Each structure stands twice: as C-alpha cells, then as structure tokens.
Amino acid sequence: MLQPQWLRTFRALVTTGNFTRTAEQLDLTQAAVSQHIQHLEKRLGRLFIRQPRQLELTPAGHALLDYARELETADQRLTQRLAGNEDSQGDIRLITPGSIGLALYPRLLALQEASPGLNIHHRFAPTREVVDAVLETRFELGIVTLKPDDPRLSVTELAHEPLELVVPAGIEITCWQDLVELGFINHPDGLDMAARLLSRRFPGNAGVSTLPQKGSTNQIGLILAPVARGLGFSVVPRHARQAFADQQAIHVVPAPSAEAEVIDTLWLLSRAEWPLSARAERALAYLRQSLSNEERT
Structure with a gap:
C-alpha cells in the first residue's frame, strides 16, 4: 500500500513541475519532498526524467498518475455516497x-x-x-x-418514446416507392428502428435493406441535418427529432393508425x-x- 502523503506529494510535483514550489505548496521541506519521491521510485521505478527546467513523466510516472486520479475519484464517490441524504448537494x-x-x-x-x-x-x-x-x-x-x-x-419503467418517420418539409409519403425515391439517412440504430416502424407503416414492403442509403452519421444531434436539406429520410426517436434545431425544415409523417406506431419503453437502471x-x-x-x-x- 502506497502512503497517501507520498501520493499527495507526487500529484503536487506533477502539477508544479518543481521541487521547491511543491514543498511550499504542501508546507514541507524540499528534502521531505525528495524523500517521498524516492520512496515511490524505490517501489515503482523511475517516475520522472529530470530536465534542466522541467520534469517529464516516465511510463511508470504516467501509470502512477492514473492510479492517483482513480483513488481521488473513488474518494469523491465515497464522500458523495455517505452524504446521500442531502438532496440539494453533490x-x-x-x-x-x-x-x-x-x-x-x-x-x-x-x-x-x-x-x-x-x-x-x-x-x-x-x-x-x-x-x-x-x-x-x-x-x-x-x-x-x-x-x-x-x-x-x-x-x-421511466417513460415511453415513439419512433418517428421524418422527411424533408413539403414532402408527401403515400407509398413505399416514395421512400425508395427519397433515400435513407442511416445512423447506428437506424436500420433496426426503420425495420420495426416501416414494417407497420408499409406491410409487405421489400425491406429496409433494399432502400438506397443517401448517407449516415453516428452523431444523434446531426441525423436530421441531411433530412432538413432534402437529401433523404430517417427514422429516429421522438426526443431526437424534438431536439433538432430546424423544425421548419422537416416533417413527421403521421401514423395512419395506432397499430402503425412503434413506442419503445425507456428503462431506468440502478444498483x-x-x-x-x-x-x-x-x-x-x-x-x-x-x-x-x-x-x-
């Protein structure tokens, strides 16, 4: 087990890059700072490359810095958990x-x-x-x-989130061929969402794999940007559509009936x-x- 004081000295030295400033910050002698680093290096190997005007971390030094940060995060989590009865702090x-x-x-x-x-x-x-x-x-x-x-x-169960068929503003969708001509804008869950929704909207369709793909993105906030420019259509959750800035440039194709809707359940998890x-x-x-x-x- 590494001494907490040694780790505090190490973290301070990484921050200041200077033994004298570290000693002043921690109210220690410079000899004490050097001794703490020597203890660590005896256990872990060389931690710093000492340049004339700076200190550079070795691979062992980087590993120790990650370890020290993990300990700090764990300590913060413990403090937060023990203070769990306060609903306006933490x-x-x-x-x-x-x-x-x-x-x-x-x-x-x-x-x-x-x-x-x-x-x-x-x-x-x-x-x-x-x-x-x-x-x-x-x-x-x-x-x-x-x-x-x-x-x-x-x-x-937390909430429900409908899937929506979103097309460029002014575009009417009456049949599967309209979607084929428009083209699909894909995203990481796009094919799954489109398959589930379009199988209800257009029973007996040729399948989403037959739709021409006009583009894709993995950024949820940008999925509807090409749709707004008239480059294709997409199927997204309602919250993603509602968060899109340019609502005037897109159109949500309404479901012809309740049976043609797909509504996902959002599940809340905790330990x-x-x-x-x-x-x-x-x-x-x-x-x-x-x-x-x-x-x-």
Missing part, C-alpha cells in the same frame, strides 16, 4: 442513449440552476456501456431501451443492493414529472 451521475439524453440533459441543467449545489454529470453511451457503467457504480443512474435481465440491477441517494431521487421525480407532462401534450 453529484448526479446519469448515463443514457443519445436521444433520451438530448431530452433529459437540459432538464437536469434546469434542476441544477434551481439547486446550484448539485453537479450534473451526463454521458451518452450505447446500451451495453450503460449497463456496465451502472453495474460498476461509475454512474448511479442509467437509461436503456432494451430491458436487461441482471439480478444486480433495479429496473423500472439493486442499495437505495438511491436523495439527490438522485429528487432528480428522478423531476424528470418523471417533466416527461409525463410532455407525453400528455
């Missing part, structure tokens, strides 16, 4: 797919404005990464569209072994109310 860590993240992040920022003591940490990620991040407690909350089956997870922090509970209540109001309008 970190709210949420990991989600792109479309729902576009909808939730502005809402969470509004919550942070109301309670500046809260710190919002949001990450966009695919389903597998969301599940892993919650299981590894790197994020307290996660949202996915495919319900996982893992006893370590608490899984509850099953311990209760959510008070701040996470507050954030969830805020988000549920906001999403519920949106679904009713």
Whole structure:
C-alpha cells in the first residue's frame, strides 16, 4: 500500500513541475519532498526524467498518475455516497442513449440552476456501456431501451418514446416507392428502428435493406441535418427529432393508425443492493414529472 502523503506529494510535483514550489505548496521541506519521491521510485521505478527546467513523466510516472486520479475519484464517490441524504448537494451521475439524453440533459441543467449545489454529470453511451457503467457504480443512474435481465440491477419503467418517420418539409409519403425515391439517412440504430416502424407503416414492403442509403452519421444531434436539406429520410426517436434545431425544415409523417406506431419503453437502471441517494431521487421525480407532462401534450 502506497502512503497517501507520498501520493499527495507526487500529484503536487506533477502539477508544479518543481521541487521547491511543491514543498511550499504542501508546507514541507524540499528534502521531505525528495524523500517521498524516492520512496515511490524505490517501489515503482523511475517516475520522472529530470530536465534542466522541467520534469517529464516516465511510463511508470504516467501509470502512477492514473492510479492517483482513480483513488481521488473513488474518494469523491465515497464522500458523495455517505452524504446521500442531502438532496440539494453533490453529484448526479446519469448515463443514457443519445436521444433520451438530448431530452433529459437540459432538464437536469434546469434542476441544477434551481439547486446550484448539485453537479450534473451526463454521458451518452450505447446500451451495453450503460449497463456496465451502472453495474460498476461509475454512474448511479442509467437509461436503456432494451430491458436487461441482471439480478444486480433495479429496473423500472421511466417513460415511453415513439419512433418517428421524418422527411424533408413539403414532402408527401403515400407509398413505399416514395421512400425508395427519397433515400435513407442511416445512423447506428437506424436500420433496426426503420425495420420495426416501416414494417407497420408499409406491410409487405421489400425491406429496409433494399432502400438506397443517401448517407449516415453516428452523431444523434446531426441525423436530421441531411433530412432538413432534402437529401433523404430517417427514422429516429421522438426526443431526437424534438431536439433538432430546424423544425421548419422537416416533417413527421403521421401514423395512419395506432397499430402503425412503434413506442419503445425507456428503462431506468440502478444498483439493486442499495437505495438511491436523495439527490438522485429528487432528480428522478423531476424528470418523471417533466416527461409525463410532455407525453400528455
């Protein structure tokens, strides 16, 4: 086990790049700073290349710096968890797919404005990464569209998200051939979403694999940019469409009936072994109310 004081000295030396300034910052003698680094180098090997006016980290030094940062992050998580009864202070860590993240992040920022003591940490990620991040407690909350089956997870229904057929403004879609002539704008989940929605809108169609692809992007916020320019159509979740800036340039083709709609369930994930922090509970209540109001309008 490395002594915490040695690690603090190492981190300070990396920051200052100078033994004298490190000693002043930590209220130590320069000899004590050197001794701490010597202890570490005895255990781990050479940490610095000493240049005339700077210190350069060796591979061992970079590895130790990563280790020290991981310890600091773990310490912060412990502090946050032990302070979990405070609903207006601390970190709210949420990991989600792109479309729902576009909808939730502005809402969470509004919550942070109301309670500046809260710190919002949001990450966009695919389903597998969301599940892993919650299981590894790197994020307290996660949202996915495919319900996982893992006893370590608490899984509850959060909201519903319809898929939408989006075309350029002014374009009418009456048959499958109209889509063929327009062309498809793909994205990481595009073929799956299109297959599920278009099989209901156009029963007996030739299949999405037969549609000419006019482009693709993996950036959820940019999927509808080529659609807005008249370059093709796409199938996206409603939250992704609502977040697009130029609503006048696109058109959502309405479903002819309820049977022609596809509505995905959004599942909320957290670790099953311990209760959510008070701040996470507050954030969830805020988000549920906001999403519920949106679904009713």
